Amino acid sequence: MNRFLLPLSIFVVVVGFLAVGLTLNPREIPSPLVGKSAPDFSLPQLHDQGKVFSSNELTGKVWLLNFWASWCSGCKTEHPVLMQLAQSGEVPIYGMDYKDQREEALAWLRRWGNPYPVTAVDESGRVGINYGVYGVPETYVIDKQGVIRYKQIGPLDDDVVAKKILPLVKELQAK
């Protein structure tokens, strides 16, 4: 090969990668748990401490698991989106109150509204560790077999719900 063409060939390869790179989002962090079974848990419920909420009750259903806390400002940001999604009835959202005070969590839900049919209390953050939570809020889409299909790090917004969550939920429900 002509050695004078070498710089051009290297450049062509780099441009190819840059072009592909433009279509990718470098801020998207993959979860090693996507495609794996959601870790099981059995935790006391927020509204009724005596009752236990356990993940295998939901086998056969497509559901969202939303980690939140009353101290987290991102949770306030995504809260209206969750309320709207809950009202649409497309998919149930189960809450996981993460490293929080029970009274403050209850007050928070009374004040802003409660999108969750049931909220579990992960006071120690142990379940959060099993799920690999980076920080609240985080939301998982879990299918009928209890496999995690999607993970959202940070607040949900209308765009993500319309373009990612709802299509995925419909596809999983149809299976």
Place this chain on the structure above:
Amino acid sequence: MIPEIGQFALILALCVAIVQGSLPIYGAAVGNSALMSMAKPAARGQFLLVLIAFCCLGYAFAVKDFSVLYVAATSNSQLPLHYRLAAIWGAHEGSLLLWTFILTVWMFAVTLFSAHLPETMRARILGVMGLVSMGFLLFMLSVSNPFERLIPAAADGRDLNPLLQDPGMVMHPPMLYMGYVGFSVAFAFAIAALLGGNLDAAWARWSRPWTTVAWCFLTVGIALGSGWAYYELGWGGWWFWDPVENASFMPWLAGTALIHSLAVTDKRGGFKVWTVLLAIMAFSLSLLGTFLVRSGVLTSVHAFATDPKRGLFILAFLAVVIGGSLLLYAWRAPRVGLGGGFDLVSRESMLLANNVLLIAALGSVLLGTLYPLFLDALDLGKISVGPPYFDAVFAPLMTPALFLMGIGPLAQWKKANLPELAMRLRWAFGVSLVTALALPFVLGKWTPLLSLGLLLAIWIVTTAAINLRERLAHVDGSSLAGRLAAVPRSYWGMLLAHCGIAVFVVGVTMVKGFETEQDVRMNVGETATIGGYTFRFDGAQDIMGPNYTAARGTFHVSRDGRDATVMYPEKRRYPVQNQIMTEAAIDSGLLRDLYVSLGEPLEDGAWSVRLYYKPFVDWIWGGCLIMALGGVLAVSDRRYRLAWRREEPAVPAATQTAGRKVA
């Protein structure tokens, strides 16, 4: 009205750029001097038009015209005037305008200092620069218009990112862009030479001062950015190997290689093909840097405003400009003859080694910067490449380069004698080795890296001293002052720039070796000691700034019981964007910096506080400034001034002498 004038000026500038980028190049190809002579007025006209646009945007910022979208997005009525003006380049659209403006400044400079160039050469150079500016004007007018209106106007602006509200913002981007864009001149010279098929020593001689000036600006720009990060980000670091830092560093490495390679082409006629490739690379990497910063393909602290659509435009532009010039290179370069031969030990071979090492370093930085992108594109997972990689590959490549820096300038061209070189340098080597081994013990700690760093720094300085002594011995003249004056400035420039590297190396070595830091919780009245200095925390008060509120801590610093200084670090809150900024307090000195930054407020007026003792840290930036000063000295050399004057059209001798006296 004023923003519309700016917009209109940009459209006119685009029209002029289209003319400038086509007719003169065509004229040079067919030998039509009427077409060629259009290049100069077109370049000057374009400069004037972009200047008008730039002033219009500046005016919109000055009068707080929030009906201009860009002004509303990057400033605020509370923002002080100097930051409102700096906000011109506070985000994407304005940065591009600055880029284009600086490109036209360089074009204007070429029209001023090209009287000695043949008409065809000048037409081609300005034509190539016109094509580059055409791309940027099109980009601005199509997808990033800084004059876009916001109707109805915003009541107030969204404010400049508080991170950018700093004196660094006023100086760092213009300097950096002067460097980035300045390489477009060397690039245009190289493309013009390839087009004309006359890659000769004259071409190299003409390119040299332009390249050096651009390199000086880039050096200062990078140093300013590094200094800014040091005091603004509050981590006390000075270089993070962040993709955007790398994007400015890669053209610097290529430019440094280019300066040395140009010297060989100028003096010996060698390395021609290689020099052309370096000139293309230096500017290509500047464009790549712009792409990386503006497209959002990589995550970075600098990725303030990113947009993939714009990324696509820049990528296409990149492909055309760089791909086109590399194609031209592949087509024309094989016909360029080789320069004179040289021995394995000669100044040429040492400069070649310097080039190879610099380019290897450049390649490893490029690889590390793009590696996460490569893996992601191949779906092999997401990773980030951090300082451990860069430190591990960079230091081993630079060590031999710095060592050769001591020998190269002393070796003869074409063929040098190794035993004789060793004889001349034996004292320098002995002194460096002994000092480097002993000095760390005196300072209280010995590590191999500490000794290596000091060895290289002392080696560079001692060899420079030997070099100067030998040089003076060969110069005629009786008095020392007379002989010193007879040494050309370009030679002083080289020595000074090399010593700048030595100063830089001392800074890096000492900071790495001896810096200490402490994270402490401090109650009011409590003390902490670091690096022999005792810090007493006297509490924090709330203060009001022009567009922020802050908690300001007071620290009384003493050494050996005597008061040294009082430091006031701040934690600022900017309400418009609701951002918290850490404003570290730094007490700078020749031999050490003290650095205090406030962490979080704790109960009862206590704060978490971070204290640093950083020996010799200012030498890092001092070294860069000395390097740039060396470049300036080299450019002011007599031979360039003579070259410009000699080929000026005939002027009566009397007026010429008079002119020189005034100058």
